[in-house]
Amino acid sequence: MEVKLIGPSPEAPGEGRFATRDESLAGGASASRGASASPLPKRSVQELTPGGGISVLVIDDEPDMREMLAFSLPANEFEVVTADGGRSAVSLLGTRRFDVAITDLKMPGMNGVETVSALRELDPDMEIIVATGYASLETALACMKQGAYDYIRKPYDIAELRHLILRAVEKRRLRSLVPLYEVSCALLSLRTRAEVLAHLGELTLDLVPHQAFRLLLPERGQAELSICPSTDGLEVPPLALRELSRRAIQAQEPVCLVRTSRDWPFVPVDRLGSALAYSLQVGDAPAGCLILLRGVGQPGFSVSELQRGSLFAAQLALALETARLNGELEARVKDLEATREELVKAEKLATVGKLAAGVTHELSNPLAFTKAGLQALSSYSKDVKSLWRTARDAAQELSQKDDPRCKELAHKLLTAAGHETETSIQDVEESAVDAMDGIRRVERLLEELRAVSGGSPVSPAARVDITELLERQVRDTTLCRPFQVETSGPVFAWVGLQDFTSSLKRILSFLCEASPLPQGQPPVPLKVLAGYADGRAFIQLEDSLLTLSEARHAEIFDPRIQADSQSGDTLRLNFGLALAWRLLRRMGADLTASPRPSGGSVFRLVLPAAR
Structure with a gap:
């Protein structure tokens, strides 16, 4: 087999370009999504121009013809690789990919029709031009039925051949717009970061086949990028990932490395053969890095794969930024809703107060x-x-x-x-x-x-051990529920003793009345926790019996008139926990109620820290 690379010299792998001839030929079969799936994506997203470095595979059993094409096609436009027959081309295609192939029709061992069929099976994306010195329209049409793009007669008209190659690449480019649009729509329809991460592998694999990928994203409060969890089971050194991401972010362009590169960072991992890193940019700020990995025996990443990956990385950066903004928007909406509820609650209390x-x-x-x-x-x-x-x-x-x-x-x-x-x-x-x-x-x-x-005097604030106060309250014999107090020791808060005691008693009484013990069943204790969180004292009351509906949740902090629970025909004023909430807010504390994950409800008091 004769394989020759003729054309512009590739740049160093560490500079974000493709590797040398020997490096790019390392590897074997390409990554596959499944036993029945094609090892390559069905469509490309390449957007090449005549000056974009189109890779061309020339297949001919005549050395002079191969040499003539290699030197006749402009070196600033084309990267030309030659093979002396169909079998050599099939073997070469197992190590790398090409944009266009030009194959002779009459060759020993494997003729043009067989070569076209074999190449199309290995790489459905590659466009194939058939060259023949015989005016055999039937044979040319047979090649086109096998997937060839067009045919050209020998001896070659270089201008016509160049134009035909560019047309083939343009067809490929136009065909790539559909999958790019589909992937972009799918990616940008994801609203949260979790959704993006869940579908990232599938969407990336649709455009650039790989064995594994790693996504590194900035986290608040961390100086270095955080590596997102992966489920592929491949052990990859974090230092190597961060080093490769640093190079891509610093260069602000893709970095492609193969195992034989002098600056290959994935040592001593034996299973990796090539890596492709993309900097995720949002404006001038780096938003992370996407790294695609292929194993030993798989072909290195091609120019077209690098370019389609670049487009995908730009869309991914936009999707992640959109997800971040959506998260901030949802958080602000929740804050606004909470503020609105507080204002409504305060307005109701103000009306009742007047x-x-x-x-x-x-x-x-x-x-x-x-x-x-x-x-x-x-x-x-x-x-x-x-x-x-x-x-x-x-x-x-x-x-x-x-x-x-x-x-x-x-x-x-x-x-x-x-x-x-x-x-x-x-x-x-x-x-x-x-x-x-x-x-x-x-x-x-x-x-x-x-x-x-608001007319009652505010009780003076003091340093209070709320653990001791809790223990006294739960011993109150008028409360019909048992209590289970859990605390590691004294918990001090700066509160008005009279107002806080009154509020705590109201809350405990409310829970006992709102969720009485079922008859004939053993007592279910109300769990009471006390401690510190974020520098502030807190009390958490967990009631497994009380399930608050949305309407009920809105009622418990609002004064209202309701039928007496005993007589049924008498109206009474029910303050619920409105007074407790009001008294706690006056001393800088807060009271919230929320559903309990395992069922029931959680009431949480957050108190001012002790001075």
Whole structure:
């Protein structure tokens, strides 16, 4: 077999160009996507011009003809490689790829028709021109049926041959626009970085066949590129990947290396034969690096593969930047939605607060007079009861005397202090007690209304051990749920003790009322965690029983009027966790509720750090 490279000298592999003749011939069969798939992509994305370095394979059994074509085609336009027959060309195509092949029709061993069929099977992308010294239209048409692009007669007209080669390459270029468009649409339709990474291997393989790929991307807070996880199982030294990516980014153009290159970085990996690295650029800023790898025995990367990969890398950089912007946009939208919810919540509380301030002002003075009157009535009832008992005792004493007048007086006293009088006094006393209980409930309601309106005083902040406070709260016998407190030790926060205690009790009471224990089932404890996160103290309450719907989640922080859960026909004002949220916000803390991954809900309090 005779294989000869004639044309412009290739540049050093380390400079982002293709390797020397010996380097580019290293390797074997090309990468394949599967047993039944073609080892090469079905379509190219090459966009070559007459000055783009078109690679041409000349196949002829006559040495003089091979030499004549090699020297006649302009060296600044064409890279010419020669083969002395069909079998030599097939062997050569196992090591590298060409844009165009020119094959003689009449050759010993493997004729032109057989050669065209074999070359098209190995590389469906390559355009083939058949040359013949015989005016055999039937044979030429047979070659075209096997996939040849066109035919030309010998002796060659170099101008006509050059024009035919450029037409073949132009056809290839136009045919490549469809897959490029399809891949671009598929890539740019991916909205998130995770989606891009999930489909990257498949999309890259459609354009540039490879054994494995590695994607290196910048991460926030890291000085060097981070290597994205891969599932191909190929062990590749991270230092070699970062070195190759550094070269590509520094050169701002693709870097192609083969195993025989003097600066081959993948040592001592024995399975790699060639590597192609693309810098991902967004404007002037590097956005990462894409590295394609082929194994030993596979052909090195060709010029056309380098160019189609360059187009894909540009699209990939744009897709990654779009995904990043989408992520930032979604985060900002979530922040805006959260801010809107906070504003709506604050507006509702402000509206309720104005109403509460008016109600509190209107009720405070009458309530104070009513309370004073009830206290006086209660005191009077006690005095009357004492007087009644004294009268009854005096009547009993007088009734035992022999004096008729004493007996008559005793009868009058007993008549006045009889059973009906005792019942009346008892009714007045009980009514006073019930009225005082009602007054206290109204006072507590007014206190809550003052808190909603912002009129209640803010409790002074201090350094509080919330672990100790939690342990005291969960021992409260009025709470109907068991608690499981988990903490590594004291957790200190800077909070107003009175407001924080009130808020915590409201939250615990809410959870106990909102998710009562099922009858006949063992108690399910409410898990309480306390600790530090990002320099701030937190309390996390995990309730496996309470599942919050979206509507229910919106309700728990809003004051509302609802039917009484016991009577069912009485309306009552339900503040939910609005007061707790308001009091916590006043001290610089926050309260959020979210679904629990394993079911139920999580309530999280984030508190100001202790000074």
